[in-house]
Amino acid sequence: MREDHMKRRTLLAAMGASVITPVQTKDIPDQAAATGWQNWSHSIAPQEADIVVPRDVATLKKLIGETAGGVRPVGSGHSWTGLVPCDGAIVKLDHFNAVRAVDTQAQTAWLGAGARLKDLSPVLAEHGLAFRNLGDIDVQSLAGATSTATHGTGRELPCLAAEIRGLRMVTGAGEEVEISATQNADMLPAAQVALGVLGICTEIQMKLVARHKLHRRVWFAPYDKVLSDSEKLWRDNRNFEFFYLPFSGQAMCITHNITEAETTPRASDEGGEGVMQLKALRDWLGWFPYLRKKLLSAAIADAPEEDVVGESWQLLSSPRNVHFNEMEFHLPPDRALEALEAVRTHIERYRRDVFFPFECRMTAGDKAWLSPFNAGPRISVAVHTHAPDEYEFLFTEIEPIFRSYGGRPHWGKLNRFTGDDMRAAYPKFDDFAKLRAEFDPEGRLLNPYLRSLFGVA
Known part of the structure; x- marks a missing residue:
């Protein structure tokens, strides 16, 4: 750890940088070496279904038609809900990763559904194009990210799925x-x-934008001031989000704005060391919140502001090297900050085991039937727990707060919404269920979680 980056880099390193790796297309097997798929955080028990990697559409069609039991697609496994577990075949779309039919005039391209966002961005950049926005991580597959309405932040920026044109x-x-x-x-x-x-x-097929650079700023400020300034910060910046550090009274703010300025060097990321330092403070001082707050405040006080310029896809997303479980709800803008404050108050009163920062972002509305952002913008509040830690309290203590403020859960993140809950939250839920039955009359693409959600025996 470098001493000069205590502070922002080590306390919240996992929120800061992205790692770009080359597209990997060679030697993809047709079937994984063994069963036992688990999601990224291991919150889902190992699955005994076959893990199959079809090479083409014909193979995929045969697989769906001949598999005994359910067939479910999987991306990078960064979801926590029961979308994937099944008793038949888990399908990895690694071979479906091509970039083709790039139209630089219309700014569209047909992209392989199994390609990872982090691999697509540098390829699109070669064509002078970029995703309009990205979320905090970019290791997801394109299909996985869009099918769950994965989002970034920005008052005028919709979720990734809203950019789908085909x-x-x-x-x-x-x-x-x-x-x-x-x-x-x-x-x-x-x-x-x-x-x-x-x-x-x-x-x-995705609608894209011209390749562009962003000016990134990261700084700490008192939590109460960030709340009072948040409307202006969302209005005045292309991208704005903030993270609240539990038991600190401080928030970390991040903005990104389009710029023509020259790219500037950026310090490397310690990749999770900061989060583990927050854990150490929890372990040492969990029963002494005053001392915990004092040490956190001292560490933050001298934190240098980050101020860099770089390619959009290199700044928007960050590595996540410390595994966690997450609950995120999307809330009406006029109630979201009140909900955040209710969550903060509850956790700091009753849950001294929590050390991961809360995240707060804003996303523009869209027209997708099952998008949490359907019919208007939403502010998203996320609560995380360290993967080895108990997280049942998220369902029993935190989810009721989010529900009481009109929240819709992220499709891929922890929640206990039922089909009736979804029906109440989404006016087009029944219309979608009817269309699902037309596309998949035998329920081959369903698993127990989805059968329950859509009321299919």
Whole structure:
């Protein structure tokens, strides 16, 4: 650890940088060496289903038609809900990773559904294009990120799924279907956020923007001041988000704005050391919140401000080397900060074991039927726990707070919403359920969690 970066880099290192790796396309096996898939945090027990990696659409169609039991697609495993576990085959789309039909004038491209966002960004940059926005991490597959309405932050910036202009998929009935401006266009709002239950996507056409650089600033400020300034910060910046450090009274603010300035050097990231220092403070001083706050405040007081310029995709996303479990709810803007304060008060009163920062972001509205951002913008509040720690309290203590403020859960993150809850939250839920039954009449793409959600025996 470098002493001059205590402070922001070591306390919150896992929130700061992105790691870009080359696209890996060689030697992808047709079937994984063993069963036993688990999600990233290991909150889901090992699955005994076969893990299959089809090479083409014909193989995928055969797999869906012949597998005994359910068939579920999987991306990078960065979800916590029960979208993947099944008794048949878990399908990895690693072979579906091509970038093609790039239209630099229209700023669109057909992208392989299994490609990772971190691998797509440098390829798109070669064509002078970029994703309009990215979330905190970019290791997800394109299909996984869009089908769960993964988002970044920005008052005028929608979630990734809202940028979909077309999809190609194999339905549960084994049919190849395209949904785009020229084919089945009326189904696009249903297909943009579809949880992999209409079909398994093979290609997705995305609306992109011109390649651009961002000016990134990171600084600490008193939590109360950040709350009072948040509306202005969201209004005045392309991207704004903040993280509250429990038991500190301080928040870390991050902004990104488009710039033509020259790229500047950026310090390397310690990749999780800061989060583990927060854990150490919890372990040593968990029963002494005053001392915990005093030490945190002292560490933050001299934190240097980060001020750098770089490619958008190199600044928006960060590595996550410390595994965690997460609950995130999307709340009406006029109630979200009140909900955040209720969560903060509860945790600091009753949950001294929590040390991961809370995250607060804003996302523009869209028209996708199952998007949490349907019909207007939402402010998202996320609470994390260290993967080895108990997290049942998120369901019993934190989720009721989010529900009471009109929150909709992130489709991939911890929640106990039922089908009735989803029906109440989404006016088009029943319409989507009917379309799902048309695309997959035998329920081949369902698992127990999804059967319960959609009321299928």
